[in-house]
Amino acid sequence: THQRGDGGFGVCPPVLCQAHLVCWLSGTLSGYFSGTTHLVHPGTASAVGVECCSTNYALPFTHQPHACNSLLHVQVEGDLYVSAMPVDIMKLLTPEGWANLPYFRKLDGLEGVPVINIHIWFDRKLSTVDHLLFSRSPLLSVYADMSTTCKEYHDPDKSMLELVFAPAEHWIGKSDEEIIAATMTELERLFPNEIAADQSKAKIRKFKIVKTPRSVYKATAGREDYRPTQRSPISNFYLSGDYTKQKYLASMEGAIFSGKLTTEAIVEDVNMRKRPETLAAVSKKELATAASA
Secondary structure (H helix, E strand, O other), rough: EOOOOOOHHHHHHHHHHHHOEEEEOOOOOOOOOOOOOOOOOOOOOOOOOOEOOOOOOOOOEEEOOOOOOOOOEEEEEEOEEEEEEOOOHHHHHHHHHHHHHHHHHHHHHOOOOOEEEEEEEEEOOOOOOOEEEOOOOOEEEEEEEEEHHHHHHOOOOOOEEEEEEOOOOOOOOOOOOHHHHHHHHHHHOOOOOOOOOOOOOEEEEEEEEEEOOOOEEEOOOOHHOOOOOOOOOOOOOOEOOOOOOOOOOOHHHHHHHHHHHHHHHHEEEEEEOOOHHHHHHHHOOOOOOOOHH
């Protein structure tokens, strides 16, 4: 399983890939093919591409590259299709023939909100703990000292804080410098003995701001009723992502858990042969239509 910053992810269970080609539709054009065939094509966060995985055989795909904002368009045919796109992109790309089905209409009740991720490297080690922390700040929802919590960033002498700046509706259009200034003011409240807004204490070595205009869905009252299950009415099309029905709110943990539930649904439908309409779609090697749902 691999997790992306937009809440989407890709997962390729080996037990399935040995028998079936599972196509994962992601929110970015960064698709890959593993196994005997490899194709990598770069793109942008706003593009929509295809991610597929296979094992031990060449993929039965065709690709039709042409000039369109420097993006490569790829057409892939598979047995099963899984969307791991964020909910707002999924709503935009839902085929017209599916859009009026109650299952897909429910997606209109979910709407992504702006979120800003902030990475700050300091010149000293802060007094933090080995955990993700919820903040009492009205701007910084959660944070962690990655130099303590993550071995890839381990540093016994200097801290690297990763923070989620949310709600960010009124900040998404502001400059990086304004966002960092507001962040340091909040950090002064969280670390009064170690951080000052004017950097007279801990000093910033470098920072990185990542803005996501449409991130996790806004968790207002009643939103749970709009979250779709992973098994869609289209017999060989499944949904994954943090917004789908699972025990967590929109989060990386929720996104990954939804992939587990999608895998279980596919195993039941195909490997355990519990869904005849899915088996029929697989045998035809084509995406089922809304009429057959």
